Amino acid sequence: MRGLRHYAFIGTAALILGTALGGTLVVLLVPEAPPPSLVSEQRLETVTPAVIDFTDPREVRVALTVDSASGLRSPVGGVLTALSCVPGGQVSSGSNVFAVDGASVVALATAVPLWRDIPVGDDGQDVIALENELLRLGAEVEPDGVWRWADALAFDALLRPVGVITTDDGTVPIVSLVWLPSPATVLATCSLSIGSILAPGDVVARFAPRIRLATFAPPPDAVGGARELTLARGSVSAGADGVIAGPEALEVLAAAPEFAELDLEQGHPTLTASWVLVEPIRVAVVPPSAIRGLSGNRGCVQERGGATPVTVIASQLGRTLVVPPHRLGPIAVHPMGGTGCP
Known part of the structure; x- marks a missing residue:
């Protein structure tokens, strides 16, 4: 109403003035300037960029090579009198x-399955595999590929508490050992129950499907640095070669809910994960319009002291993430057309 009264006042004054000047009517409508509190800036001229931690997350599809489920196979026939198995x-x-x-x-996780009794003096691939696993488990052996009395004594000291020793002449009895594909192997099902009649080679418990290899295609424009794949539960180290082959990392993948949901019968199983930097980098968040002289991922922003070079890391949701040489002060949202990079 104030504005209307103001226009009415000017109109009345003009009418009186026109009459006084011989009847010529000139009406001037001059609006009153709005108060400063109601003025909104049409364009923000400068902005001080926020600084955030950024892990450069990249969604990747991980192709899995999965071994078909096998299991604990009894090395001997007879009656199953004890079983430690929980699916x-x-x-x-x-x-x-x-x-x-x-x-x-x-159970022993040797590099190759043991297939025979091993007497003192024998050598071979299976001997070195057995010695290496005994050493990993804490036995005092010196792996050289030859089974010696010292090895037999170390075998007995390690495994006597769980009910297995060598024979009187130091021979490793194959009927007392069952092969594991990895030091800690997950069981899927318990195939038999106590009291079952076994034949040699019968499966007592089945292993969960095991991932032998995982690969993915790293995005070529990803920020360099140590990276990992993040899953619903846990993460695994994953370098720029896109290959995951370490037993511990593969076990983490196999334990992930994403893997449990896969239909392994379809062939070529893949899971989706986020490939991120292990250590976040500090980036400045700027409007896309603030970047000038962009060439590849290099450009400039305009600070009060002049143009500052920046490296563009990513663009998302209408904002551009950059790495500047120093913490940015206020920058021009719309730099002048002539703004260039030094």
Whole structure:
């Protein structure tokens, strides 16, 4: 109403003036300037960029090479008299997992499956594999590929507590050992129950499907630095070669809910994960219009002291993330057309 009264006042004054000047009517409508509190800036001229931590997340599809499920196979026939099996639980190398006719059978994660009795003096691939695993488990052996009395004594000291020793002449009895594909192997199902009649080679418990290799295509424009794949539960180190082959990392992938949801019967199983920097980098958030002289991922922003070079890291949701040489002060949102990079 104030504005209307103001226009009315000017109109009345003009009418009186026109009459006084011989009847010529000139009406001038001059609006009153709005108060400063109601003035909104049409364009923000400068802005001080916020600084945030950025992990450069990249969604990647991880292709998996999966071994078909196998299991704990009894090395001997007889009656299953003891069984330590829980679906979803783990069997560890060096543990007593079942017994046949009252005799313990111990799991060992050797590099190759053991296939024979090993007497003192024998050598071979299986011997070096056995020595290496005994050493990993804490036995005092010197792996050289030859089975010696010292090895037999170390074997007995390590495995006697779980019910297995060598024979009187130092021979490793194959009927007392069952092979594991990895030091800690997850069981999917328990195939038999105590009292079952076994034949040699019968599966006592089945392993969960095991990932042998995982690969993905790293985005070529990703920020350099140590990276990892993040999953619903846990993360695994994953470098720029896109290959994950370490046993521990593959076990993390196999334990992920994303893997459990895959249909392994379809072939070529893949899961989706986020590939991120292990250590976030500090980036400045600027309007896209503030970048000038962009060439590749290099450009400039205009500070009060002149043009400042920046490296563009990413653009998302109408904002551009850059790495400047120093913390930016106020920058021009719309730099002048002639603004260039030094």
